[in-house]
Amino acid sequence: MEPLVSVIIPVYNVEKYVKRCLESVINQTYTNLEIIVVNDGATDNSASVVKAIHDERIRYFEKENGGQATARNFGLDVATGDYIVMIDSDDYVSESLVETCLNTVEKTKADLVLFTSYNVNQEGKMQYIKRDKGIKVLDAGPTPWNKFYQANLWEGCRFPVGYWYEDLGIIPVVTLKAKNPVKIQDALYYYITDRADSQSNIQQMDHFLDVVVMLENIETELKKLGIYEESKEQLAYLYIEHLIYRLVLRKAIYISDKKDRKALIKKISTIIEQKFPDWGSYPYQAGGKLTATLKKKALWLYLHHFYFLGDLVWKYPFSIRSKQTGF
Structure with a gap:
């Protein structure tokens, strides 16, 4: 059948x-x-x-x-x-x-x-x-x-x-x-x-940290299923991709109010350091070799509040590329 x-x-x-x-x-x-x-x-x-x-x-x-x-x-x-x-x-x-x-x-x-x-x-x-x-x-x-x-x-x-x-x-x-x-x-x-x-495609700062709630929900559900320990490394990668790379490089850097932007990035940095203090040592690669290198450099700059330099490395080149490719 x-x-x-x-x-x-x-x-x-x-x-x-x-x-x-x-x-x-x-x-x-x-x-x-x-x-x-x-x-x-x-x-x-x-x-x-x-x-x-x-x-x-x-x-x-x-x-x-x-x-x-x-x-x-x-x-x-x-x-x-x-x-x-x-x-x-x-x-x-x-x-x-x-x-x-x-x-x-x-x-x-x-x-x-x-x-x-x-x-x-x-x-x-x-x-x-x-x-x-x-x-x-x-x-x-x-x-x-x-x-x-x-x-x-x-x-x-x-x-x-x-x-x-x-x-x-x-x-x-x-x-x-x-x-x-x-x-x-x-x-x-x-x-x-x-x-x-x-x-x-909507920027709404009030909801950005819902990412953290959702990541915590994953942890809760994995524990219910009895597969948390075997999945912990996978969870770390989710934190790195969605809390660090996506939330910083796709959302936080576009916040126009400098104080709000700094506060959010500081909060993101605090959360990842508490949850996975060795997150920087994971072999995570965001895109091809060049893109991954640029993202890594830009992320370090943003997390250390060098916003203008971060924009030069990532935000402005990404905007130009997006207009050229249509994506």
């Missing part, structure tokens, strides 16, 4: 994108799907767009707005499939996603298939994303959508509610829970990078 695959799609104010997303799922080469669409209180015409698409595999639900975490949790609660895929409704997927992942499961007995993606900007330019750091949780990433899950991996696991970066709070737990994760290099997901109202 063919396994049933549950595809969970939270929807909120994406009337321009949701049809493309749903069509990429409906047109999958593997057809035994239940397509769970959770309308999280959308205030635009998203509901009308979804309801105009007729496919008996679609299970449509409406709920009061509670955020993407609550919508995904709702989808997980009603899912009946043997496997689970999650898709953001402004993105879309390869029509061979499910078939490719199921073929991988059949060949390898994987309980979690990790695939990769393309970044896509509004001009339609695509950027292939490599996932080759050689560290399980970093290659997997904290996003829910580049993974094909055996459904039982989600037993007892749900997204934290009421925080930003909620994916970070649970996806590494599910990744580390997997007994046989298998990574493939196929780019099966198309991630839209430059929607202005996307959370990843």
Whole structure:
């Protein structure tokens, strides 16, 4: 009997994108799907767009707005499939996603298939994303959508509610829970990078330290599962990547108020030193050789409050490169 695959799609104010997303799922080469669409209180015409698409595999639900975490949790609660895929409704997927992942499961007995993606900007330019750091949780990433899950991996696991970066709070737990994760290099997901109202593109300082809460949640969940000690090194890499590199180099340095910026960076430095005092000795590499070197130098400058020099090494060159490449 063919396994049933549950595809969970939270929807909120994406009337321009949701049809493309749903069509990429409906047109999958593997057809035994239940397509769970959770309308999280959308205030635009998203509901009308979804309801105009007729496919008996679609299970449509409406709920009061509670955020993407609550919508995904709702989808997980009603899912009946043997496997689970999650898709953001402004993105879309390869029509061979499910078939490719199921073929991988059949060949390898994987309980979690990790695939990769393309970044896509509004001009339609695509950027292939490599996932080759050689560290399980970093290659997997904290996003829910580049993974094909055996459904039982989600037993007892749900997204934290009421925080930003909620994916970070649970996806590494599910990744580390997997007994046989298998990574493939196929780019099966198309991630839209430059929607202005996307959370990843919003700067809101009040939420930046939610990263810390989510990292602490990972630790709590790993202890519940009895796999904390064997996963401690993986957790250290998560702290290094998300608290240090991402929060400093992608968020903190763009805070315009100098006092606020300094206070946040000082707090970040204090947290990592208390949690993993030897974090600088880990063989962490952020990108290719040149990029990693620049990031490391810039990070040292920012952590020691040499902001202008840090900007010269990283912020300004990154801005120029971003404009040139479109990413």
